[in-house]
Amino acid sequence: MIKHIVMWKLKDFAEGADRAANAVKMKQKLDACAKLLPGTLKFEVALAQPGLEATYDVILYAEFANKEALAEYAAHPTHKAIIPFIGAVRDERQCMDYDI
Structure with missing residues (x-):
């Protein structure tokens, strides 16, 4: 099994919206990828929450x-379609994949 963790820090303002609005839009777009393929076992997107420690704005677990399932997800048209938006609104990105 491959675990895929990605964290994004968003720009204060991009694509005509502020950080909070872009975080919500980004979560909606990522959530649409949750059930694309049978090889996806778990898919969780979360936003930084007030009162809890967070150094990034959006996380995907x-x-x-x-x-092969991860590669299929990465190449899927729905996933590829959100990459330009994420690229436009993100300031920083961290990613780690690992096999267990």
């Missing part, structure tokens, strides 16, 4: 059956 996903589990895939194997490397």
Whole structure:
């Protein structure tokens, strides 16, 4: 199983909206990828929450059956379609994939 964790810090203002609005829009777009493929075992998107520690604005935690399933997700048209928006609103990105 491959675990896929990505964290994004967003720009204060981008694409005509502030950080909070873009975080919500980004979560909606990512949530649309949750059930794209049978090899996706878990898919969770969360936003930084007031009162809880967070150094990033948006996080994706996903589990895939194997490397092939992760590659299939990465190449899926729905996933590829959100990449330009994320690229436009993000300031920083951290990612780690690992096999268990």
